Amino acid sequence: GAVVSQHPSRVICKSGTSVKIECRSLDFQATTMFWYRQFPKQSLMLMATSNEGSKATYEQGVEKDKFLINHASLTLSTLTVTSAHPEDSSFYICSARWQGISPLHFGNGTRLTVT
Amino acid sequence: GNSVTQMEGPVTLSEEAFLTINCTYTATGYPSLFWYVQYPGEGLQLLLKATKADDKGSNKGFEATYRKETTSFHLEKGSVQVSDSAVYFCALSDRRNTGNQFYFGTGTSLTVIP
Numbered sequence: 001g002a003v004v005s006q007h008p009s010r011v012i013c014k015s016g017t018s019v020k021i022e023c024r025s026l027d028f029q030a031t032t033m034f035w036y037r038q039f040p041k042q043s044l045m046l047m048a049t050s051n052e053g054s055k056a057t058y059e060q061g062v063e064k065d066k067f068l069i070n071h072a073s074l075t076l077s078t079l080t081v082t083s084a085h086p087e088d089s090s091f092y093i094c095s096a097r098w099q100g101i102s103p104l105h106f107g108n109g110t111r112l113t114v115t
Numbered sequence: 116g117n118s119v120t121q122m123e124g125p126v127t128l129s130e131e132a133f134l135t136i137n138c139t140y141t142a143t144g145y146p147s148l149f150w151y152v153q154y155p156g157e158g159l160q161l162l163l164k165a166t167k168a169d170d171k172g173s174n175k176g177f178e179a180t181y182r183k184e185t186t187s188f189h190l191e192k193g194s195v196q197v198s199d200s201a202v203y204f205c206a207l208s209d210r211r212n213t214g215n216q217f218y219f220g221t222g223t224s225l226t227v228i229p
Binding site: 034107108 | 149158217
């Protein structure tokens with residue numbers, strides 16, 4: 001089946017630094033990639049939708065200058081958390097789909113801890 | 116609009132018990148329906164899907180039938196195992212009306228005890 005690789009799986013950073021998370025579709029071209037944030041024991045909160053070669057569409061309440069998303073190719077999207085703060089600590093999950101009504105394929109997530 | 120309402124957990128069952136996790140949806144168009152499973156510390160994995168009314172999705176002993184008349188997509192398994200312990204998410208996608216967006220339920224945590 002389709003594989004989405006997300007890296008790193010865990011990262012600890014100091015407050016004020018930036019962290020980049022990569023999401024790669026390994027065996028298909030992802031026309032659309034999504035970034036979610038998941039709080040403990042809660043569902044996924046969609047942060048933004050990105051289509052290859054165009055600007056990401058952010059959900060209401062998500063700061064686009066803080067969560068920078070780049071979808072430079074059909075197999076790679078990155079999320080950069082800029083000037084991270086402890087409240088940004090969370091589980092971030094990317095997902096990708098090929099086209100049409102194909103299912104979402106998820107990465108294994110990144111546990112971000114900001115100290 | 117589109118939304119998914121999912122049975123709240125947590126659910127605790129003994130091994131070999133019957134499992135039902137309820138899921139109902141609201142959609143303006145013709146959604147596809149999905150169940151995803153999340154094991155501890157991991158991302159979500161597609162468990163099964165159904166793309167039109169009366170379709171039955173099945174995988175690993177789990178089943179769910181797309182019921183348009185009751186707008187439901189309940190997840191069932193006849194005999195659960197300890198390895199089924201995870202969080203289960205019901206989701207819908209209605210590409211015709213909302214582009215590529217997926218809508219997720221809040222998730223139901225299942226713990227199976229030996």
